[in-house]
Amino acid sequence: MPPATEVQPCRLLGIGHTISMDLSADGMWAAYGSAEGGITIIGVTDFVARRTITAHPSPVTAVAFSPDATQIASADAQGNLALWTVEDGSQVWAGQALDGRVLALVFGTPGSLWALTAGGLYAIDAASGAHGQAAAVGAGAAALAISPDGGTLALGDTDGGYRLLGAADLAVGVSVPAAHPGGVTDLRISANGQRLVTGGSDGTTALWDLAGNLLARVSQPGVAPVSVDLNADGTLLAAGVVSPAGAFAFRPDGTLLVNYIGFPTYTRLSRDATWLISMTTAAETQKEPVDDVPGAGGGVWDDSFTAAAFSPDGRYVAEGVFDNVRLWDTQTGEMVRMLDTTPPIYTPPDGISFSPDGTALARNDYNRNVYLFRTSDSALLAQYSAPGLGGYSLVYSPDGQWLANPGASSVLLWRVADGSSGPTGFVGQAGQAPTAVAFSPDGSTLAVGDAGGAVGLWSFPAGAQKAAFTAVPAAIRQISFSVDGTRVMAGDQVNDLALFTTAGVPVARWPQQPSWYFSFSPDGEFLATVAPAPSTYTPTGPILEPTEILLSSPTTGAPLAAYTSTVDLGPNQAYVSQPIIAFSPTDHRLLIADVLGRVLCLP
Numbered sequence: 048m049p050p051a052t053e054v055q056p057c058r059l060l061g062i063g064h065t066i067s068m069d070l071s072a073d074g075m076w077a078a079y080g081s082a083e084g085g086i087t088i089i090g091v092t093d094f095v096a097r098r099t100i101t102a103h104p105s106p107v108t109a110v111a112f113s114p115d116a117t118q119i120a121s122a123d124a125q126g127n128l129a130l131w132t133v134e135d136g137s138q139v140w141a142g143q144a145l146d147g148r149v150l151a152l153v154f155g156t157p158g159s160l161w162a163l164t165a166g167g168l169y170a171i172d173a174a175s176g177a178h179g180q181a182a183a184v185g186a187g188a189a190a191l192a193i194s195p196d197g198g199t200l201a202l203g204d205t206d207g208g209y210r211l212l213g214a215a216d217l218a219v220g221v222s223v224p225a226a227h228p229g230g231v232t233d234l235r236i237s238a239n240g241q242r243l244v245t246g247g248s249d250g251t252t253a254l255w256d257l258a259g260n261l262l263a264r265v266s267q268p269g270v271a272p273v274s275v276d277l278n279a280d281g282t283l284l285a286a287g288v289v290s291p292a293g294a295f296a297f298r299p300d301g302t303l304l305v306n307y308i309g310f311p312t313y314t315r316l317s318r319d320a321t322w323l324i325s326m327t328t329a330a331e332t333q334k335e336p337v338d339d340v341p342g343a344g345g346g347v348w349d350d351s352f353t354a355a356a357f358s359p360d361g362r363y364v365a366e367g368v369f370d371n372v373r374l375w376d377t378q379t380g381e382m383v384r385m386l387d388t389t390p391p392i393y394t395p396p397d398g399i400s401f402s403p404d405g406t407a408l409a410r411n412d413y414n415r416n417v418y419l420f421r422t423s424d425s426a427l428l429a430q431y432s433a434p435g436l437g438g439y440s441l442v443y444s445p446d447g448q449w450l451a452n453p454g455a456s457s458v459l460l461w462r463v464a465d466g467s468s469g470p471t472g473f474v475g476q477a478g479q480a481p482t483a484v485a486f487s488p489d490g491s492t493l494a495v496g497d498a499g500g501a502v503g504l505w506s507f508p509a510g511a512q513k514a515a516f517t518a519v520p521a522a523i524r525q526i527s528f529s530v531d532g533t534r535v536m537a538g539d540q541v542n543d544l545a546l547f548t549t550a551g552v553p554v555a556r557w558p559q560q561p562s563w564y565f566s567f568s569p570d571g572e573f574l575a576t577v578a579p580a581p582s583t584y585t586p587t588g589p590i591l592e593p594t595e596i597l598l599s600s601p602t603t604g605a606p607l608a609a610y611t612s613t614v615d616l617g618p619n620q621a622y623v624s625q626p627i628i629a630f631s632p633t634d635h636r637l638l639i640a641d642v643l644g645r646v647l648c649l650p
Contacts, residue, residue, distance in 0.1 A: 048597065048609060049606055049607070051595050054610045054648075055084075056084070058377050058645075059083055059084065059100075059380070059645060060375040060377070061085075061352075062085075062331070062349075062643060063350070063643035064330050066106055067079070068313060068315065070315050070318065072112065072115075072116060072195075072318070073115075074317060074318025074319060075090065077332070078112060080106070081643070082106040084106065084107060084123065085100060085101055086102045086119065088100075088119070089332065089348055091318075093346070094347075094348055095348070096373075097382060098381045098382060100119075100131050100380055102131070103129070104123070105127070106615050107123050108124050110122075111160070112154070113173070117134070118131065119133055120173070121152070122145070124148045125148070126144040126147050126148065127141070127142075127144050128141070128171065129141045130176065142176025143178065145166075145178075145181070146181060147165055147166060148164060148165070149163070149164055150163045150190070151191035157173075159171070159172070160172075161214075163190075166185075167180075168181060168182045182217055184202075184217050187204050188205070188210075189203055189205050190202070195236070198213065199236070199240075199257065200217075201236055203230075203232065203245060205230040207227050208226055208231065209234060221257065227246070227249050228248065229247060229248030229249055232275075233246045233274050233275045234275065235275060235276050236257070239279050241256065241280070241281070242256060242257070243257060244275045244277040250268065250271055251265060251267075252264075252268070252275055252284055254277070262299065265300075267286060267303060268287075268306075270290065270291075273288060274286065274313040274315065282298070282299065283297075283316065283337070287311060287313045292312050294306070294333075305337060305339045307333070311333055316337070320337065321338070322336060333346070350643045351368060351369075354395075354396045354397055354410070356399050356401055356629065357631050357632055357638065358632075359401055359403060359405045360633065362376065362378060363377065364377055365401065365408055371391065372386040372399055372410050372420070374408075375644065377636070385425065386410070386425045388418065394413035398411045399441060400450075401443070407422060407463075408422050415432055415435065416430060417430070419450075429463075435455020435456065435480070436453075438482050440452065440482075440484045440485065440496075440526065445488060447463060451486070452484065458474070458484050469508065470508045470509075472505075473505050474495065474503070475495060475498065475499065476497055476502075479501065480497060481495050482497055482524065483495070484496070484526065485526045487528045488531070493506075494526050496518070496523025497522070497523060499517075501515065502517075502518045502523070502537055504535070518547060519537050519538070519539035520539060521539040521541045523537050523538070524563045529567050530567050530601070534548060534554065534602065535547050538562075538564060542559055542563050542625075543556070543557070543558050544558075546574070554602075555604020560579065561578070562627070564626065567630065568601075568630045571601055573598040573600075573607065575597070575598055575628055575637055576596070577596060577628060578595040578596065580593040591615055592616050593611045593614075594611065594626055596611070596628065596649075597609050598649075610649060612645055627639075627641070628640070635649040636648050
């Protein structure tokens, strides 16, 4: 196998593994920084993503909205800084790197930005990104917050104390040396500028006035919080913890209002203090009510792809998730729209497909339905149902006249023009149920993969069998023709992949791969598969999770090149390790889709 070249995504689509977050002061937006290097902006009211900014080459460890919510600053594990426009995701500037991992970012008075690293506190010109050396007063701090007027900085220290500094001269005005034995883990100043909340390694949350007087100490959350928050007047507190994961809301007198356990870790109170807005260890974000009233709503945003497809022009990626299909713009990172029904479809698609002209998108579900949507406005054009309908393949014929999907005993075909059923008799071998289908590039042949791992090639629409052969050991999940129509590739549910001539002659085999997905490049130059690449656990704890792509000859299967896209997950993150891969129909951009979409711009 060729040595692998590390490649950075040229576009990220989705939240990924969230490791930092901020809420805008106007209560409209939440921003999440990911281990993959992206920033996703979500509307708080509907809890729907607006766009993902492809921001940094390493994990985004801090994000901060400007006071007017028109810009967002970001920083990463390597100390890189950048400023972005919220409206369109464009970059305003990329600043000179700081001395290492950025722990926190906050905007101050107009034109000022503050960053905290292990080396100290940086004052940054928000207009240009220019900065000097770190102020030593920040050394030893683990958390940073700022008052609403930008005049007071709060530092939470690893020795257990906190300090309040004047932003103008960094003079220490208040110092409380023993706020939390073992260290202060997070702190925040209230929106009215009169209260400070701290959380610490002792597992308590404390409420203070800005003169350093302790007003209340609460035993919640019981373990060291990674985040704390408070409402405008300090009458409601919140905390997020990693182990065991949970998001808490409680009163200063210790009255617990809610405790959401399982996935939430870092949590914040919404501007109106009615919601906990959280990030999780499961590559999703959550919005949950503080009052815990049944039926109060809430929301989850999860970009774990169950199916994916490029639009024919290569501009858009359709993401299949649990209850809808989302359309992402690969040029801008915008989440353009969601394609769904009313009431929503509550099962995920295993197959999605654009019509050849890109005007429609088809998806299936677990309830034996196929839905056709108009891509321009999400209008539902048609719905088909049949016993046994399902499988990981849902394909249009190259002329756009037919739609095919595996059925209980044969391939089900619909004429797109009127929804009428198409020809029958396209079946699996030896009585096995069909599990995957594909049309040849000229539309004259229909390939059927079945539950026994066999492939049948049938003339279309006549239905005469042209070839049949055993391809892989288990049920076939993906099948496809090469661009020139001379090869057939199959991948099965135990991740064996094999390449054959259309006469059934074996060409190459890739046994026990990390994924059954594969893709042919549109120019016929490459066949992409996911190659084995073990995770690396570093001495300091982060998990380096590589996805390795092998490019082979579509004719012979000979390896040609290999590329790796590595994510520094850090601790406490779950990962989905079986990515979907798909080449753009127009170039060598390759989509890797798992908990988000990573588009690699390959040579």
